[in-house]
Amino acid sequence: MALLSAVVLAVQLAGRSLHDVVREAAQAGVPDATAFHTTLDSALADGAMRIVLVLDRAPQDLIRLVGYLEAVTHGLVIDLITVASYELGGGRFVVPQRVEPERIVREAIEPGGTPAPATRSGELVDGHELFLERIATAPARHRPVLDLFAAWAVRLSDARLADIRTFFGKNGDAVLLPRLRPGQGGLVSLYVRADGRPALQWWRSVFEKHAPGSISAVGAAGGTEIGRGTLAPVVDQALLDEVFAAYVEAAG
Known part of the structure; x- marks a missing residue:
């Protein structure tokens, strides 16, 4: 400070x-x-703060960036406001409008719920299904851990322990974001890198707030103490089981 x-x-x-x-x-x-x-x-x-951006217009790249930052952080809220000015009856009127990144995502979905085939760079999509599709296209050498990711995502979704979304970054990553309800951050984020490599990122402040009793077990399974937004050096079934238990603790 x-x-x-x-x-x-x-x-x-x-x-x-x-x-x-x-x-x-x-x-x-x-x-x-x-x-x-x-x-x-x-x-x-x-990283728990609110940022307000006020502009005369919001470029698509900025909208995607705001959506990405809110997706991969647990405490950051970004208000993107565009302001239009009008003159009427000798007076000037200013009309603000909040731009919602997720609204852009929903408009990119075709009627009937099928995602449009266009590039997904910068998109945030509800559910884990597209994350599973991305896993299916990953190289075989990464599939053992990625298949564990897939089973874990389905298990968490079936247990209704989190609101699950999938984010597609500009660098080609697909990120599973299992956020606590209602509207809270997630204990972890799961990645399929552009080259297919798996990664698990954990968020200590969310653990401290919602699942403090699981910190020790999760850190031990992951091979190190849980840090703030750091990556787990060891990712296997034992770690995913402990993370699942942490979501159970947070929900309870």
């Missing part, structure tokens, strides 16, 4: 503390300085 105030926001703060600036702007409801800085430090460490 000190770095944020001293370097990133130094000009805007003009020698004042960030707490003072926020208190002056809000005038009410701001906690004391100690509680404010503690909460801010925690939010920065976990």
